[in-house]
Amino acid sequence: MRPGLLLALLPAAAWALHPLETPQASLEAVTLIGAPVSAPTPIAAPDVALPTGQSAILVIIIDDLGNQLKEGRQTVSLPGKISIAVLPHTPHGAQLAKEAHRSGKDVLLHAPMSTLDQRPLGPGGLTAELSEAEFRTTLGAALASVPHVQGVNNHMGSDLTRHTEPMRWLMAELSARQLYFVDSRTNKNTVAAAAAATAGLPHLSRQVFLDNVAEPAAIAERFRAAVDQARQQGSAVVIGHPYPATIAFLQDVLPQLEEQGIHLATVSEVLALH
Numbered sequence: 001m002r003p004g005l006l007l008a009l010l011p012a013a014a015w016a017l018h019p020l021e022t023p024q025a026s027l028e029a030v031t032l033i034g035a036p037v038s039a040p041t042p043i044a045a046p047d048v049a050l051p052t053g054q055s056a057i058l059v060i061i062i063d064d065l066g067n068q069l070k071e072g073r074q075t076v077s078l079p080g081k082i083s084i085a086v087l088p089h090t091p092h093g094a095q096l097a098k099e100a101h102r103s104g105k106d107v108l109l110h111a112p113m114s115t116l117d118q119r120p121l122g123p124g125g126l127t128a129e130l131s132e133a134e135f136r137t138t139l140g141a142a143l144a145s146v147p148h149v150q151g152v153n154n155h156m157g158s159d160l161t162r163h164t165e166p167m168r169w170l171m172a173e174l175s176a177r178q179l180y181f182v183d184s185r186t187n188k189n190t191v192a193a194a195a196a197a198t199a200g201l202p203h204l205s206r207q208v209f210l211d212n213v214a215e216p217a218a219i220a221e222r223f224r225a226a227v228d229q230a231r232q233q234g235s236a237v238v239i240g241h242p243y244p245a246t247i248a249f250l251q252d253v254l255p256q257l258e259e260q261g262i263h264l265a266t267v268s269e270v271l272a273l274h
């Protein structure tokens with residue numbers, strides 16, 4: 001991506017920030033962000049787009065790591081404080097988790113959970129058919145297969161995350177191990193975050209999927225939506241995947257975030273803020 005692309009994204013964030021302002025005020029905001037209409041001065045510090053005192057924090061989690069070493073290593077090598085979610089019992093999951101931990105990234109277990117359309121879950125899959133003992137044993141083995149694990153998010157799970165009782169078992173187990181939970185929100189009727197709250201577990205919920213369409217323009221549009229949300233609400237939680245287009249996009253955009261007033265944070269850092 002060209003260096004100016006993020007700058008090009010930001011005027012939309014400014015518009016979103018002041019939806020009720022007059023066109024003139026919005027135009028002013030756009031100019032301030034750096035469009036060199038007439039000002040001879042260097043591009044203004046982009047963080048003028050942020051209201052005073054309001055920080056914008058972006059949490060980026062890359063899911064589905066463990067089966068492929070090359071894409072996994074490219075993800076772990078991304079600059080900055082992203083978090084990675086590792087599938088259990090995978091050929092490269094443990095190695096990638098160690099490397100991510102060494103580079104200051106959060107490591108999550110990406111726990112496979114049953115779907116409404118009954119997709120194959122792979123090893124360590126959690127379903128509503130498991131007894132409580134089977135559920136806890138399966139989860140425990142999955143957690144043990146990923147070193148340095150700090151939390152869990154769900155892989156798929158459009159079925160299981162609707163079920164109160166297994167979500168209660170999950171959160172009890174995570175609470176006992178002092179792990180956090182991130183609800184990937186693969187079903188709008190998920191009860192996972194509510195179960196985490198009931199259990200007193202530190203938790204977050206995904207707001208934006210970065211690459212449901214894994215093409216550069218679509219990824220850029222989703223990223224802009226995440227930045228909009230982070231600027232308006234203080235933070236946003238983004239989930240992506242180790243697709244070539246996603247990795248290439250993040251390689252370009254991540255080094256530019258700080259100068260735009262957007263702070264990357266791992267899940268554990270954000271949870272400690274609250």
Ligand SMILES: [Zn+2]
Pocket residue numbers: 063064110154155156
């Ligand atoms: Zn997944």
